[in-house]
Amino acid sequence: MGEDLGKLLGDCVHCGFCLPTCPTYVLWGEEMDSPRGRIHLMQQHHDGTPLTPEMAGHFDACLGCLACVSSCPSGVRYDRLIESTRAEVEQVHPRTPAERALRETVFALFPYPARLRALRGPLRLYQKSGLSRLLQPVLARFSPALAAMERLAPPLGRAYRLPExxxxxxxxxxxxxxxxxxxxxxxxxxxxxxxxxxxxxxxxxxxxxxxxxxxxxxxxxxxxxxxxxxxxxxxxxxxxxxxxxxxxxxxxxxxxxxxxxxxxxxxxxxxxxxxxxxxxxxxxxxxAALGPRAERHPLPLTAAYHDACHLAHGQGVRTQPRALLAGIPGLEVREVADPDVCCGSAGTYNLFQPEAAGELGDRKAASVAATGAGLLVAANPGCTLQIATALRRRGREMAVAHPAQVLDASLRGLPPSALGASE
Missing domain, CATH: 3.40.50 (Rossmann fold)
Known part of the structure; x- marks a missing residue:
């Protein structure tokens, strides 16, 4: 850990305001799976206690959703603390061969668009073949992470290549x-x-x-x-x-x-x-800062807006997406209950921690379904995949769109069906 971590760790007064917004604490009620508890473990390690497998497990279980940063009255930079701690875990914590193989596969694939592009063709053939119904139970038994990856893959249409x-x-x-x-x-x-x-x-x-x-x-x-x-x-x-x-x-x-x-x-x-x-x-x-110029055409639709964690907590962007949607005639925006609790996507979390991610996804899907909206609006691809998958598990097919797609439909005068939604 870096030299400034002692100061960052000392900022936490252990008040507990972070507990209700921490997804893993909400799920399990375990102190060491709350931000406050993890900071306690970080302090122990900073003071000389070796990093144990149990400690690493609690750090791995953190989604890094940053809800605790938003809720902390003391301004604790938990984001800095968990990033530094995770770097330490990656350097010194021995993982099983299966864990190492999974992590190396994920990081050799997802950050490289050309490699993802090469995967599109085989994945489209697989999706059309119907093999998923046969393979999903096998994958779920032998590799929950691969099963989660297979479930999350969206239906692939044709690729779009934008000009420069x-x-x-x-x-x-x-x-x-x-x-x-x-x-x-x-x-x-x-x-x-x-x-x-x-x-x-x-x-x-x-x-x-x-x-x-x-x-x-x-x-x-x-x-x-x-x-x-x-x-x-x-x-x-x-x-x-x-x-x-x-x-x-x-x-x-x-x-x-x-x-x-x-x-x-x-x-x-x-x-x-x-x-x-x-x-x-x-x-x-x-x-929102630029201000509207193009004409907004009516879009008669009820939509639920989901706060992506790294937009709301990481960037403090909450009012702007809602203001853009509110500027579309005919569009009614409904709020999702417990918006500060993560959907379970959290970058690679739903691949590395599929059980916990699945529980959080089910909670979020239930809250989204309860709005009665015909469309879910989300500003992060991971959230889109996670919540759409959880909704399907509940037997609920619901269109999901990015705010850009909703605004695009309004500016071009398209019907709700262009977003896959019904009026």
């Missing part, structure tokens, strides 16, 4: 760079297309650097600090020439806004990282 520039419609109001992401780019290309169209219709020239890759979010939030730094440097280089960067994935935006802290100890990159962090804006955050 999408020109503003009408008078140009801004020029922005756009992050296309990894999972977003390959599994939800329709979200990126909608994002670019909306920005263009609102008067933005949209620059989409061809050489961009992973932002490093998955690595950063999983204790793979050096890997995250390498991705961050490459992202800085790709976007350094633009004045603003629009990000449509909550986890990616949170990570990019954290580049200044991630690269603070590297003199060559610290200033450049700080500049990029300042330029990174969530899609809703950017458009």
């Amino acid at each position: 520039r999408v020109s503003a419609r009408g008078e140009r109001r801004a020029t922005v760079g756009m992050l296309t992401g990894c999972v977003q780019r390959e599994f939800f290309p329709q979200v990126n297309s909608a994002t670019a169209r909306v920005l263009a219709m609102e008067g933005c020239d949209v620059l989409i650097p061809k050489g961009q890759g992973c932002c490093g979010a998955l690595s950063l939030h999983s204790g793979r600090a050096e890997e995250a730094k390498a991705f961050a440097r490459a992202t800085i280089t790709a976007f350094e020439s633009v004045d603003a960067i629009v990000v449509n994935s909550a986890g990616c935006g949170s990570a990019m806004k954290d580049y200044a802290a991630l690269l603070a100890d590297e003199p060559e990159w610290a200033g450049r990282a700080e500049a990029l962090s300042a330029k990174a804006k969530d899609f809703s955050e950017f458009l």
